[in-house]
Amino acid sequence: MLKNNDKLTVIHIDMDAFFAAVEQQADPSLRGKPVIVCGDPGGRGVVSTASYEARKFGVRSAMPVREARRLCPHAILVRGRHSLYEEISRRLLSLYSKYTPVVEPFSIDEAFLDVSGCERLHGDAIQIAGKIKTEIRESFGLTCSMGIAPSKLLAKMASDMQKPDGLTVIRYEDVEDVIWPLPVRKLYGVGEKTAQILEALGISTVGALAKTPVELLVEKLGEAGRLLRNLASGIDNSRVNPSLWEMPKSIGHETTLAEDSDDEGFILSCILYLSQQVGRRLRQHGLVARTVTLKLRYSDFTTLTRANTFSFFTSLDEDIYQTAKRLFLHHWNRRRRIRLVGVTVSNLSSKDDFMHQLALFEEDEKRRRATDAMDKVRDKFGEDAITRASLIQRGKRAKNGRAGRTEGGYTV
């Protein structure tokens, strides 16, 4: 077991029945009652969440509203108000940031806090958690469940152990007693499909997963098997990443061609150049992306955007380029000349977040290293120091002035 630093530094906060609790707080007549928040109370949609009073009857998130009404006929159905929940989510983040600057939002109602170094001002992690709990109750009338641990993984698993209004501490030395007996699907990162594969191998608990030979897991699950085995042993070196708070929603570059063009090779060389710019900015920010969007503007100013979403996260120029290229070849109306091309990535996430490494395992290690090396040279010698051979060949004209103006942008 990993025991190098057993200090409790990470707090994971998960609000209880978030949307429903906000509604109960806003309307006192809903308090203490079974409340179901959904998109359309009269329609055929699904449940967003249910108050704990409604959960007693078996109502759950993602269940069809019709079924929820059958299970709990006296429940009060409320139409969700997302902008209100987002506003409260933002205000909660700023409450957390009074205690530590290292706050990573994880979902609309979850966040990780790294409180190492905050003891002098606010006390240890357990004291800080208590203060935050009190403040959330007093300022928002809401409850939350907290996990406190030496790592994100354990903090996240801890916050789930006592709900609602819980506060659970897990140390590395507790992993065998507390984490290992759990069903394997309770381990972060084990989804339905993975659980089925593991269960077919006779691995039904987290402890059994931790003790399974890594070779077998890699054979059945690829590199994700190695990572999951580490997680099952409590090994997680990911850090709380505060930059995710300010994380842009997308990163894009576009270029207006000096002359409208229908030269496929030339336009592809521009797309390659833009993909490299975007990939580089992603890596500079320590981010990875799942969606690539290509933008084309024709000479009559009509504009087309087409996107593709991967099943994995990447920050590689090659993945971005190949996707943008496919979109281009598929959607370009060859009879029309192009005046602007843009490449944007979105669905961003932090590169070193273990929560996403499971998706990242598909990234090719060799290509990743090659890209890292190119970035190092560019850092030292500037942007133009390395250009891929195909860009040099196809893009000579781009360099000779036809490529026009390039602009980069972030969307926050």
Ligand code: TTP
């Ligand atoms: P969760 O934290 O998963 O759920 P919760 O806060 O309602 O309940 P718990 O006490 O178990 O933490 O999700 C946060 C909010 O996200 C939830 O209030 C509503 C929304 N949500 C959906 O809209 N659909 C879903 O399927 C889920 C899981 C959540």
Ligand code: MG
């Ligand atoms: Mg919650």
